[in-house]
Amino acid sequence: MQRNNVHHKTLRLMGNRFTITVVEEDAQWAEQQIDEAIAEVSRIEKLLTTFNNDSQTNQINANAGIMPVKVDQEVFDIIQRSLRISVLTDGAFDITYGSIDKRFWNFDRTMTALPDPETAKETIKLINYRNVILDSQNLTVFLKEKGMRIGFGGIGKGYAAERAKQLLIRNGVKSGIINAAGDLTTWGNQPNGKPWIIAVADPDAQNQAFSFLNISDVAVATSGNYEKFVIIDGKKYSHTIDPKTGYPVSGIKSVTIICPNAELADAMATPITVLGVDAGLGLINQMKGIACIIIDDDNQIYTSSNINIL
Secondary structure (H helix, E strand, O other): OOOOOEEEEEEEEOOEEEEEEEEOOOHHHHHHHHHHHHHHHHHHHHHHOOOOOOOHHHHHHHOOOOOOEEOOHHHHHHHHHHHHHHHHOOOOOOHHHHHOOHHHOOOOOOOOOOOOHHHHHHHOOOOOHHHEEEEOOOOEEEEOOOOOOOOOOOOHHHHHHHHHHHHHHHOOOOOEEEEEOOEEEEEOOOOOOOOEEEEEEEOOEEEEEEEEEEEOOOEEEEEEOOOOEEEEOOEEEEOOEOOOOOOEOOOEEEEEEEEOOHHHHHHHHHHHHHHOHHHHHHHHOOOOOOEEEEEEOOOOEEEOOOOOOO
């Protein structure tokens, strides 16, 4: 068997570092496929971004409490799927998270105390996925409360990675990896025919791995408190806010989700962090085709019932 070549390109997309890898003998064709995948991620970024006033996301936000906004089927569908995940996680995942008052949550050295409970609750009063009203006949989205904002930070890069992967598969790319800032999706095998080997980051040493996984046709996403956090009175708080309390979550260092779909993996990592070890694993164990690894603040490792870490 002739050995294929691995081709890849790394660049900044959706505010994150993306690396697109394909296995293919024809270098020119491989580069063309990678460029098509980049174009697909860029297209999705323009659709979902909140940094462009003309994006459909910002049009929805600008008309919060005023009127419904007609959107593309694609935008409607991802919002609909996001709301389903909100129901599944009892609101621990919520795309109206964009409504939060960010003045209280800078997570830098100037943050030396948590706000009082009343202030914290005030910062999250507009976060409520139930106030996103969808009209499937007219393809409109309406945010009921003025000042509400949606954002796709918890699901967007996973969705883009999945779409890029599916595009490459349709184009005939037999094997590859889309790595979206550590959240990645794979298909096929390495040139030697063996599954891809990916490292699960050690939350205490980002450049080291605490475990390796052999995977193919699987997506992996990790949410960790090592990315952005503050330490107040000796306790570590991550940048992830519990939508119900307005407080940053603590107790879990990292959550790794493993499942066939990159969008779902991306979307589930944060809410499992919010739910905590017991409720998080309880939810994952009720779902088919999805696995989870949790490391808590005491470096205890917990896994869903369908996975074993050696």
